[in-house]
Amino acid sequence: MGSLREARRSLVEARQIADAARRDRRDLPIFRLPHVGLAGLLHLLREEPRLQTFVERELGALLAYDARHPREQLLGTLRAYLDQGRNKSAGAAAAHLSRPAFYERLARIARVLDVDLDSVEACLSLHVALLALDAIRSP
Structure with missing residues (x-):
């Protein structure tokens, strides 16, 4: 057995x-x-309604904002910031934006999500939500 x-x-x-x-x-x-890591775990859980609710709670306002303002793509800005370990200069370079433009987008993200992007815990939650969103959207 x-x-x-x-x-x-x-x-x-x-x-x-x-x-x-x-x-x-x-x-x-x-x-x-x-x-496999966390992304693999989230991929396994991608059809779990609670994971989908988590993504909506964490990123819903930003997704709605991006739908209304498709040229800004704040989700991509947030992803660049978090993928670069919250290093704003590296995030700006990864997003192909000037630092002032990148900083302004980060401020807009903070307002839209009503979150402190200097908080490690808040950013961890947002990063997990981004990974979960990727898992949900993947085939």
């Missing part, structure tokens, strides 16, 4: 790794379970 359980677990893990490898942007010759 234990070997059947282990075999099932191995197959589930193999599928998770395959899914992660398809979505991942890193150029790795081999994907292993540690590469």
